Amino acid sequence: MRSLEYDKPEHFVGFDGPEPATESRSRALGFTVSLMSVFLNQSSVFFNVNMSLADIFCMFAFLIMVYTRRWKTLIVPTIFFLSVTLVAIFASLFYVPVRYLLAADVIYFVVNYIKLTV
Numbered sequence: 001m002r003s004l005e006y007d008k009p010e011h012f013v014g015f016d017g018p019e020p021a022t023e024s025r026s027r028a029l030g031f032t033v034s035l036m037s038v039f040l041n042q043s044s045v046f047f048n049v050n051m052s053l054a055d056i057f058c059m060f061a062f063l064i065m066v067y068t069r070r071w072k073t074l075i076v077p078t079i080f081f082l083s084v085t086l087v088a089i090f091a092s093l094f095y096v097p098v099r100y101l102l103a104a105d106v107i108y109f110v111v112n113y114i115k116l117t118v
Contacts, residue, residue: 026068
């Protein structure tokens with residue numbers, strides 16, 4: 001039966017030597033995600049977009065995941081989003097103005113599309 005005490009101090013955290021690069025990057029990602037969760041509810045409106053400090057940490061987390069090659073893009077949801085986007089662009093900028101003679105405000109559409117994409 002093993003005792004609760006370890007024979008060697010190397011089993012304790014901090015005595016193993018330098019961490020591999022992937023472990024330190026995982027800790028950086030975890031720290032960034034925890035900061036993002038802390039600042040999630042503090043938000044303000046900038047340029048008609050609801051922004052918070054969590055958005056900055058979200059971008060850092062995205063960059064860390066791309067850098068460490070942990071970012072996985074799912075094909076089916078991406079294709080679905082692009083197809084819905086193309087249908088919305090076609091309907092609001094081409095079909096509705098031609099069919100019902102209503103002029104679409106392109107700048108308003110682009111601003112709202114950017115909000116949707118974010």
